[in-house]
Amino acid sequence: MTQPIFLIGPRGCGKTTVGHELARLCGCECIDTDRWLQTHAQKSIAEIVEQEGWESFRARETAALEAVTAVSGVIATGGGIILAPYNRQFMREKGTVIYLSAPVPVLVERLVAFPEEGQRPTLTGKPISEEVSEVLAERDALYREAAHHVVDASLSPSEVVQNIATALRLACVS
Ligand SMILES: Nc1ncnc2c1ncn2[C@@H]1O[C@H](COP(=O)(O)OP(=O)(O)O)[C@@H](O)[C@H]1O
Ligand SMILES: O=C(O)C1=C[C@@H](OP(=O)(O)O)[C@@H](O)[C@H](O)C1
Ligand SMILES: [Mg+2]
Numbered sequence: 001m002t003q004p005i006f007l008i009g010p011r012g013c014g015k016t017t018v019g020h021e022l023a024r025l026c027g028c029e030c031i032d033t034d035r036w037l038q039t040h041a042q043k044s045i046a047e048i049v050e051q052e053g054w055e056s057f058r059a060r061e062t063a064a065l066e067a068v069t070a071v072s073g074v075i076a077t078g079g080g081i082i083l084a085p086y087n088r089q090f091m092r093e094k095g096t097v098i099y100l101s102a103p104v105p106v107l108v109e110r111l112v113a114f115p116e117e118g119q120r121p122t123l124t125g126k127p128i129s130e131e132v133s134e135v136l137a138e139r140d141a142l143y144r145e146a147a148h149h150v151v152d153a154s155l156s157p158s159e160v161v162q163n164i165a166t167a168l169r170l171a172c173v174s
Pocket of ligand 2: 009010011012015016034045077078079080081119120121123
């Protein structure tokens with residue numbers, strides 16, 4: 001693989017989970033921008049947001065995206081990476097962008113089961129179901145604008161990986 005594959009989509013669509021499985025299949029590395037920036041900041045996302053605010057987190061996120069893109073492989077991004085036009089253009093130019101799309105109830109079910117509050121501080125202050133629905137409505141068009149391929153992420157992780165592999169193969173032969 002010569003170019004990175006960027007996985008984008010809302011919280012809970014499986015970017016981190018699927019990213020690692022896809023990387024295993026491709027025999028390459030998976031880097032998660034959230035993991036990278038938390039390691040470099042020596043604090044959790046919740047701590048960064050509480051101490052520095054969302055704007056600072058977003059700046060750190062863009063720096064993480066640029067830093068990890070030097071390495072080809074699978075890049076699992078955070079759900080808000082597409083908010084910045086710069087990030088959308090950067091990913092489209094540097095590699096192949098896959099939108100892992102899933103309906104609100106699927107996302108809510110996963111996030112309720114595995115909230116990981118240190119990594120996912122509230123975005124709106126609203127209850128989870130309302131938040132997921134509201135945020136997806138705001139961002140869905142941005143995910144689609146940034147993506148080269150849209151993949152159904154409501155399936156099992158291995159099925160999602162297979163569908164990504166199929167989309168990439170089809171793109172190679174077309
Ligand atoms: N395709 C899937 N099917 C079922 N559960 C999943 C799937 N993808 C992820 N999960 C679960 O949902 C939770 C959130 O997944 P994660 O990979 O952290 O999502 P993201 O990085 O997109 O926020 C995890 O606990 C994971 O085990
Ligand atoms: O949707 C968002 O704005 C965010 C999603 C999180 O990543 P995941 O999508 O991996 O949960 C993390 O980057 C941060 O809490 C902000
Ligand atoms: Mg993640």
